[in-house]
Amino acid sequence: MRKFIFALYMFCFLLNLSAIDNVGQLKSSLSKIEGLEKAKILYRLASYTDSLEATEKIEYCAQAKSIVSDLNNYELLSDILVLESKIYKESNDIKKYSSSIEEYIEFYKKVTRLEIESKKMQESKQVLIRNSFIIGFLVILNIAFIVYYRYRTKTIDHIKLIKANKQLEELSRKDPLTSISNRRDILEKINYETLRFERNKKEFSLVMGDIDNFKSVNDNHGHECGDYILKALVNTIISGLRKQDIVGRWGGEEFILLLPETNLAGGEIAAEKIRK
Known part of the structure; x- marks a missing residue:
């Protein structure tokens, strides 16, 4: 039994050493990257519960939150806010924990509002596209009607002209009184x-x-x-x-x-x- 406890202790010790080495590698990479990748590294650093102090984790969360807010990456920002609340809760900082919950609620409202606006814009875009198709169809239909009307009018006029010429030709060959050949x-x-x-x-x-x-x-x-x-x-x-x-x-x-x-x-x- 003592051997098992000792082995378990050694395993945890080695795991902690591995985590410390991993944290060191992540910290050294911060100066080499920017933007979203840097925010992801900061989020990973803040996620190591045993290797870092709570204040350091909160600092990493704040830096990551600043980056993703500028990038409008709401998915990662949501994860950071949840992690930040968890850190405050584990530190028994009730005041900041409460503030972080309120911040998350405001964030959720903002995201919900943006989703609604985005949905409305998408619906408006679909309506605009549909109306554009309808207007285009009506324009084409109107042009086709005008072309058909002009063609039909021209055809009717041509038929009338042929008929009139035929009648004129017949009249020119008929005696007007008796209707026989002149x-x-x-x-x-x-x-x-x-x-x-x-x-x-x-x-x-x-x-x-x-x-x-x-x-x-x-x-x-x-x-x-x-x-x-x-x-x-x-x-x-x-x-x-x-x-x-x-x-x-x-x-x-x-x-x-x-x-x-x-x-x-x-x-x-x-x-x-x-x-x-």
Whole structure:
């Protein structure tokens, strides 16, 4: 039993010597380092409970606390404050122990407040980013709408222009009173049939006619009556023609019939049919 106690005593003695050597090494390294690493060494020195006096430990805590406060390293500062309170408690310095507890409470409040502010800033940043995305999306959507609106307006205007040009072209080829081909249109169609005849020997016939004494109708009954007669005559002529036959107004009360793929005999038959 005595041997065991002696061995235990020797072990503690050697452990204490090792701690003293380690403390010496840490102290010698303080002059070579700065900043956070120095604060960590000071914290380690203050943590050796048996090798250093309480006043020396408190001094190391104060130095470490000053460094980490400037660096805003709240995690290490929290450990230092806890260690400082522990040292005061072990030294039975109730007044300073109480002060250290109050300091730790104030520190905890400060850290909590900073965490809340940081969380709010993070939330505000997220809101700002989200709003930026929303605004960006709305801007892009607005630009796309403007581009689409301009394209659609331009397309509609283009379609209207094409339609108007087509209508104008049709009007330029129609007689405004009877809505049949005018002289320009009928001449183009005659030229086309002439080319067909030259290439393929496709015969066609032309029939011309007018209204007898039409001037006296206008003079005696007015132009409205004359217009009515012209329209009625056109309807009569069209009712006796084939789908491919074309009737045109040559001028005044004169009309011309273009009968594609019709020989002379066929043209005479068509003319006689209309005359009757």
